[in-house]
Amino acid sequence: MGDRAAVGAGVCAGQKLSTALGLLPGLAVFERDEKRERQMLENLACWAGRFTPTISLAPPDTLLLEIGGCLRLFGGAEAIIAAALAGCSEQAYSVSWAAAPTPLGAGWLARIGAASVYPEMAGMQSALAKLPCAIPGWPNEVENRLESFGLKRLGELLTIPGAGLRRRVGNRPVDDLLRAWGDLHDPQKSFVFPENFAIDIELPARVEHAEALAFAGQRLFASLAGWLHGRQFLVRCCSLQLTHDEGAPTLLALNFAEPAADEARFLRLLREHLSSLKLKAPVEALRLQADELVDMPSASAQLFEQAAEGEGALACLERLRARLGDGAVQALGEAADHRPECATRSHEVVFDFGLNFSPKGTSFGARLTLGPAVASMVAASGKTPNPPPKIGRNRPLWLLPKPQALPERAGSPQWHGPLKLLSRSERLESGWWDEGEGGAAGDVRRDYFVARNPLGQWAWIFRDAEGWFLHGLFA
Amino acid sequence: MNAMPLPVALADVLARGDVWRGDTLASLPESAIPSGHAELDAELPGGGWPRGNLTEILVDRSSVGEMSLLLPALAQLSAAGGWLALVAPPWLPHGPAWAAAGLALERLVIVQAGKNAAWSVEQLLACGGFAGVLAWPDAGISAQALRRLQVAAEGRSVFACLWRSTAAAQMPSPAPLRVMLNPAAEAGLLSLRIIKRRGRPVSRPLDLSIPRPIPYLGRSSRAVAGSSLSLVAARGAAATPVA
Numbered sequence: 001m002g003d004r005a006a007v008g009a010g011v012c013a014g015q016k017l018s019t020a021l022g023l024l025p026g027l028a029v030f031e032r033d034e035k036r037e038r039q040m041l042e043n044l045a046c047w048a049g050r051f052t053p054t055i056s057l058a059p060p061d062t063l064l065l066e067i068g069g070c071l072r073l074f075g076g077a078e079a080i081i082a083a084a085l086a087g088c089s090e091q092a093y094s095v096s097w098a099a100a101p102t103p104l105g106a107g108w109l110a111r112i113g114a115a116s117v118y119p120e121m122a123g124m125q126s127a128l129a130k131l132p133c134a135i136p137g138w139p140n141e142v143e144n145r146l147e148s149f150g151l152k153r154l155g156e157l158l159t160i161p162g163a164g165l166r167r168r169v170g171n172r173p174v175d176d177l178l179r180a181w182g183d184l185h186d187p188q189k190s191f192v193f194p195e196n197f198a199i200d201i202e203l204p205a206r207v208e209h210a211e212a213l214a215f216a217g218q219r220l221f222a223s224l225a226g227w228l229h230g231r232q233f234l235v236r237c238c239s240l241q242l243t244h245d246e247g248a249p250t251l252l253a254l255n256f257a258e259p260a261a262d263e264a265r266f267l268r269l270l271r272e273h274l275s276s277l278k279l280k281a282p283v284e285a286l287r288l289q290a291d292e293l294v295d296m297p298s299a300s301a302q303l304f305e306q307a308a309e310g311e312g313a314l315a316c317l318e319r320l321r322a323r324l325g326d327g328a329v330q331a332l333g334e335a336a337d338h339r340p341e342c343a344t345r346s347h348e349v350v351f352d353f354g355l356n357f358s359p360k361g362t363s364f365g366a367r368l369t370l371g372p373a374v375a376s377m378v379a380a381s382g383k384t385p386n387p388p389p390k391i392g393r394n395r396p397l398w399l400l401p402k403p404q405a406l407p408e409r410a411g412s413p414q415w416h417g418p419l420k421l422l423s424r425s426e427r428l429e430s431g432w433w434d435e436g437e438g439g440a441a442g443d444v445r446r447d448y449f450v451a452r453n454p455l456g457q458w459a460w461i462f463r464d465a466e467g468w469f470l471h472g473l474f475a
Numbered sequence: 476m477n478a479m480p481l482p483v484a485l486a487d488v489l490a491r492g493d494v495w496r497g498d499t500l501a502s503l504p505e506s507a508i509p510s511g512h513a514e515l516d517a518e519l520p521g522g523g524w525p526r527g528n529l530t531e532i533l534v535d536r537s538s539v540g541e542m543s544l545l546l547p548a549l550a551q552l553s554a555a556g557g558w559l560a561l562v563a564p565p566w567l568p569h570g571p572a573w574a575a576a577g578l579a580l581e582r583l584v585i586v587q588a589g590k591n592a593a594w595s596v597e598q599l600l601a602c603g604g605f606a607g608v609l610a611w612p613d614a615g616i617s618a619q620a621l622r623r624l625q626v627a628a629e630g631r632s633v634f635a636c637l638w639r640s641t642a643a644a645q646m647p648s649p650a651p652l653r654v655m656l657n658p659a660a661e662a663g664l665l666s667l668r669i670i671k672r673r674g675r676p677v678s679r680p681l682d683l684s685i686p687r688p689i690p691y692l693g694r695s696s697r698a699v700a701g702s703s704l705s706l707v708a709a710r711g712a713a714a715t716p717v718a
Binding site for chain 1: 536537538539540541542543558564565566567568569570571572573574575576580581582583584585586587588589591594595598599601602603604605658659687688689691
């Protein structure tokens, strides 16, 4: 098989390598690798899970999709085919196709590049009748023998008695013929979507720039999206492993803020990660693995277009996290600690179906954890609204990262002028348990005051053994 | 757009949301968010903080009640299930205080954007999933970057608020609403001046009473403060030799 440039130069199948190199000196020759072809066909079958659940592989190169049951969903065979062809060309596969009532008929017509839909049995049969008798898979002598009989087209085979033909060319061609014509049932072994998703592709050339990996990644994520659809899963995190020719592979973990199955969203996040990735060595192969899966909640499509434009909050946040770093995007939370600097506990924004989709607040999606479990922190459920804590009412909205020492003049602390204390002291004495631990707030003994300076700024200040400190701002 | 010229009455044109007459306030197509201050709502086009438009709040000195001014509107957005984002806030938010103000903390996102603040705000506005985005951009944010933010916000039902210093008041900005805050001459009030809005200019500043951690009593509070101060000073002096 040659690409377009090679075929244009006259290179074709069956030539000797030296002949082909003579025709096109710069020809790049690859050895055929049937294992990889098979792998590719399975990847493509995974991807095709988005169109129909009934897929069968017909190795070495044919994929059969049963689309009769999905016509209504997609709005006609043309729509499905257009979507499938667009998807294939995005992944840079060259495809020849046909749609017909019988699997074998469709396969034969696709092989000659029919590229059309035969909705009726009769139309397909007349198209099949014109095909030459060279059917791949039939023994070579069958074609030779048929030619010696003067039979060149499949249609001519049907005009002679079946029993005689069976005796002369064997059972298989005749049975195939009957299956193709729809006179014999032709059950197909349907493709079983793999239990776990992990596929790898070898890159045709070493890739040195991370951005160039986005294209190869597109195939992987297209397969992932189809597989998720076929198995009715959503993925919460997956990992992309970049294999280098030497050295340890690079592992890129893609964490989604909410379980997702949307290919475009995968790719946006991938690009964000790749743009900040520095490759330490050229990449040879990619491996994509779905680490943590969640059952897809059964949801009906909306009758009217109600979804807001745009990708939504969580998809946006996961892209921000990919660019800004892991700790940069956090949701706020509270911790039961009297020390102000410990009372705020921020955590990753994580979305759980158990929280939002289940009617009773119980965990709805049985979670299937394949890789290392990611601790998911779920914010308190809205079902039991906590009464607003009283303590927060006279607390400042902002805290300084570190208390700022205030000078003291004439007995009163100074912050843009003398601070006037407006409240009685509030004693906070807590934290003996983590005294001396690195990074911990430690044991604090402070008297807090609400204070105001002549400029009208309200501050939360405290006094301890070391003097006055500014700690919070009543913004 | 339409090939056939339709007879259009002037009244119909004037009734459109994006057309305003110089002597009245524009009524915005997107519903505004009541600010919680009736006298302020009366002056804001649409009767509240606008959605789908940039709002600039210019304030130099912090902790004069600038955030408390927005809290009623933010609490309303949060109670309706909306997500709120704070981009590049200058200090650390203190969780209990925000929760006490009625905000759902699990939907309050802090983005430490660093140099990518403008980009992050643009993404947050454009994604359509946020009810409110408050951002503290760099002092040197360009008019072009502001323009991009305004475009990103347009048509979304998001309350987009930028905090800038009053020095920016002299510079032109694409934000349709610009508000300057100062502590009022009368202690305990916040003076708010609308320096730009869709409508006739506002001549006088509004003095708003903003909830403060404790009621401000003016001079009479001195007695309280005096006694507690002396108490602490005495305790502090006593504690020092021990420590």
